[in-house]
Amino acid sequence: MGGNETGSKVVTLSDVAKRAGVSIATASKALNDRDDVAVATRQRVLRAADELSFTPNAMARGLLAGRTRTVGLLTSDLEGRFMIPILMGAEDAFGAGQVSVFLCDARGDAIREQHHLKALLSRRVDGIIVVGRQTDPRPSLGQDIPVPVVYAYAPSDDPRDPSLTPDNFAGGRLAVEHLIACGRTRIAHITGDPSYAAAQDRIAGARAALDAAGLELVGEPMFSEWTEHWGRDAAALLLQRHPDVDAIFCGSDQIARGVLDTARDLGRTVPEDLAVIGYDNWELLTTNSRPELTSIDANLQQLGRQAAKWVFDAIDDVRIGEGVTRLPVKLVIRGSTIRRR
Amino acid sequence: MGGNETGSKVVTLSDVAKRAGVSIATASKALNDRDDVAVATRQRVLRAADELSFTPNAMARGLLAGRTRTVGLLTSDLEGRFMIPILMGAEDAFGAGQVSVFLCDARGDAIREQHHLKALLSRRVDGIIVVGRQTDPRPSLGQDIPVPVVYAYAPSDDPRDPSLTPDNFAGGRLAVEHLIACGRTRIAHITGDPSYAAAQDRIAGARAALDAAGLELVGEPMFSEWTEHWGRDAAALLLQRHPDVDAIFCGSDQIARGVLDTARDLGRTVPEDLAVIGYDNWELLTTNSRPELTSIDANLQQLGRQAAKWVFDAIDDVRIGEGVTRLPVKLVIRGSTIRRR
DNA sequence: CTGTTAGCGCATTCAC
DNA sequence: GTGAATGCGCTAACAG
Numbered sequence: 001m002g003g004n005e006t007g008s009k010v011v012t013l014s015d016v017a018k019r020a021g022v023s024i025a026t027a028s029k030a031l032n033d034r035d036d037v038a039v040a041t042r043q044r045v046l047r048a049a050d051e052l053s054f055t056p057n058a059m060a061r062g063l064l065a066g067r068t069r070t071v072g073l074l075t076s077d078l079e080g081r082f083m084i085p086i087l088m089g090a091e092d093a094f095g096a097g098q099v100s101v102f103l104c105d106a107r108g109d110a111i112r113e114q115h116h117l118k119a120l121l122s123r124r125v126d127g128i129i130v131v132g133r134q135t136d137p138r139p140s141l142g143q144d145i146p147v148p149v150v151y152a153y154a155p156s157d158d159p160r161d162p163s164l165t166p167d168n169f170a171g172g173r174l175a176v177e178h179l180i181a182c183g184r185t186r187i188a189h190i191t192g193d194p195s196y197a198a199a200q201d202r203i204a205g206a207r208a209a210l211d212a213a214g215l216e217l218v219g220e221p222m223f224s225e226w227t228e229h230w231g232r233d234a235a236a237l238l239l240q241r242h243p244d245v246d247a248i249f250c251g252s253d254q255i256a257r258g259v260l261d262t263a264r265d266l267g268r269t270v271p272e273d274l275a276v277i278g279y280d281n282w283e284l285l286t287t288n289s290r291p292e293l294t295s296i297d298a299n300l301q302q303l304g305r306q307a308a309k310w311v312f313d314a315i316d317d318v319r320i321g322e323g324v325t326r327l328p329v330k331l332v333i334r335g336s337t338i339r340r341r
Numbered sequence: 342m343g344g345n346e347t348g349s350k351v352v353t354l355s356d357v358a359k360r361a362g363v364s365i366a367t368a369s370k371a372l373n374d375r376d377d378v379a380v381a382t383r384q385r386v387l388r389a390a391d392e393l394s395f396t397p398n399a400m401a402r403g404l405l406a407g408r409t410r411t412v413g414l415l416t417s418d419l420e421g422r423f424m425i426p427i428l429m430g431a432e433d434a435f436g437a438g439q440v441s442v443f444l445c446d447a448r449g450d451a452i453r454e455q456h457h458l459k460a461l462l463s464r465r466v467d468g469i470i471v472v473g474r475q476t477d478p479r480p481s482l483g484q485d486i487p488v489p490v491v492y493a494y495a496p497s498d499d500p501r502d503p504s505l506t507p508d509n510f511a512g513g514r515l516a517v518e519h520l521i522a523c524g525r526t527r528i529a530h531i532t533g534d535p536s537y538a539a540a541q542d543r544i545a546g547a548r549a550a551l552d553a554a555g556l557e558l559v560g561e562p563m564f565s566e567w568t569e570h571w572g573r574d575a576a577a578l579l580l581q582r583h584p585d586v587d588a589i590f591c592g593s594d595q596i597a598r599g600v601l602d603t604a605r606d607l608g609r610t611v612p613e614d615l616a617v618i619g620y621d622n623w624e625l626l627t628t629n630s631r632p633e634l635t636s637i638d639a640n641l642q643q644l645g646r647q648a649a650k651w652v653f654d655a656i657d658d659v660r661i662g663e664g665v666t667r668l669p670v671k672l673v674i675r676g677s678t679i680r681r682r
Numbered sequence: 683c684t685g686t687t688a689g690c691g692c693a694t695t696c697a698c
Numbered sequence: 699g700t701g702a703a704t705g706c707g708c709t710a711a712c713a714g
Contacts, residue, residue, distance in 0.1 A: 012691060013693095014692095026701070034694090057463070057465060059691080062400050062706090063706045064692060065692095070464075079425050088420060088446065091444065100445070122399045123399045288599075364685045369708065400708095405708060
């Protein structure tokens with residue numbers, strides 16, 4: 001038992017150095033393009049590293065550098081429809097292999113979130129993105145986190161924190177402006193849970209657009225769940241009470257799909273008879289309905305990218321936004337508001 | 342500039358030790374419940390750590406231990422419907438804060454996958470789970486990875502690798518057995534892309550069930566895309582050509598939903614007139630259709646948990662399965678095959 | 683019970 | 699150009 005046992009131990013820099021017949025220091029320099037190393041030497045080192053398939057130990061490196069090239073993604077609801085695109089945008093922005101992402105799903109539980117946060121800090125992530133499941137403000141992680149934190153989708157309730165969230169007001173306005181542009185004047189609104197900021201903001205935007213055109217909503221906004229069932233029921237109610245509506249702005253694509261079903265059942269032709277617009281641009285729903293559904297897209301992937309960029313900027317001590325920044329949304333027109341040719 | 346500057350540097354163990362008036366080693370022992378440390382001393386150390394909100398550096402720890410309590414999750418298609426539950430199951434099994442998960446999305450690109458793999462190895466993950474997007478075998482990462490690798494959903498094409506995948510054959514059989522149990526005898530099959538192993542395996546299972554009952558499929562399986570559109574079109578074709586079918590086994594819930602739409606349009610009553618069963622148990626589709634859709638659930642979250650468990654076992658040198666292991670699926674009965682009361 | 687010593691793998695001075 | 703020494707933060711041996 002003297003020295004180098006067998007048993008495929010992990011290859012270290014010193015192994016490479018030994019094989020190349022140089023010191024550890026030289027090997028390090030050669031591998032990192034540092035200083036002046038004789039060309040021949042560098043070649044030898046690189047060859048040795050390759051032959052041993054040497055993989056530098058990021059932890060050892062991080063210990064020295066004080067930087068891990070690692071960030072934490074703290075979500076509260078992984079299976080939620082909105083997490084994934086944001087997460088993808090972030091992963092995207094970090095670049096394959098450049099920065100690695102710790103994924104933590106707190107399952108909407110504060111205790112679990114604390115555990116994960118602690119783990120992340122323990123692993124010395126360079127920054128954290130917190131992704132919430134609604135656009136309602138969520139509790140801040142606090143100001144004493146030693147790394148930059150950016151909130152995505154759900155803004156932080158502390159105005160000192162930087163938050164990115166889709167502009168629901170603009171979305172509501174955009175939706176109704178489009179309906180008006182399509183010549184509709186009797187517009188109703190069916191949406192989900194009224195306690196959601198998203199629901200209220202979209203309504204406010206819708207009303208702003210109506211006001212600007214000298215119009216009013218037909219009836220009051222109809223609130224309940226964000227489901228197809230509710231969309232079906234609400235549409236039946238609405239079309240009975242106000243047979244003259246010529247457009248329905250729906251608070252979600254799910255609701256809109258239910259509305260389309262009922263319209264079909266009742267023999268109302270979409271879009272001629274009745275224009276329908278959804279919200280979220282969830283492709284599974286918008287492209288499978290009959291006709292395909294016009295909707296508002298929140299650009300979530302872009303939001304994720306922006307969040308990642310902010311984290312980077314903050315790490316590099318670039319000043320980033322403070323408070324809530326609302327990102328633009330876009331209208332995606334399909335056959336439920338305009339007859340396509 | 343002599344010694345302790347200001348500027349909230351990260352707190353280290355030596356800071357804690359200093360504040361508690363003990364040596365670094367003692368502080369370490371106290372914090373880790375090691376050896377015998379005087380109760381009073383331990384208290385002082387704990388207090389000091391708390392006051393400074395000390396967070397141990399997992400990298401430094403990992404450097405010593407040779408274990409990072411970190412695993413890599415290498416997916417090829419994050420937005421895919423099947424990744425998320427598996428990912429959740431894995432995250433679940435690893436426990437909040439115990440083990441951290443690096444998430445890497447290769448976007449279906451081999452190059453990017455290599456980059457991510459390298460990054461993971463560089464970070465010295467203790468193990469890797471590879472999640473594929475189909476149940477067709479995927480290329481192995483190779484045998485020279487220094488940590489355990491488990492393949493989930495998409496099995497590895499190398500029989501030496503441990504793979505976990507849902508049992509599609511059993512799923513197909515289960516679906517048809519259920520239809521037969523419901524008294525159906527004229528059963529047809531509409532499915533997606535025939536090049537998918539999933540499609541073929543489910544058909545084989547279906548045929549096995551039919552054989553056992555002395556029945557035959559009505560017509561040939563109908564192949565095309567995994568979409569609602571195809572479901573609608575295929576159903577129209579099928580019902581025209583074989584008006585006497587009394588049940589349709591669909592290769593996916595999306596297809597099934599399209600089938601239900603067409604059945605409705607053609608005035609066929611489900612389930613009395615026509616029983617319909619889907620596959621995947623995608624709640625968004627199964628619970629929103631009319632009637633709600635009976636389907637086969639692949640227990641993906643459980644599959645994720647199992648994959649995580651295998652990784653752990655392998656890390657602890659417990660022998661785990663080799664080759665492809667098919668996990669049981671389950672039937673979820675809703676109103677599209679049996680009239681609910 | 684507590685402190686001293688050594689070293690995990692690596693990048694960085696500084697001599698030679 | 700190259701190599702010996704130093705230390706990142708921590709834990710595991712030992713010695714006191």
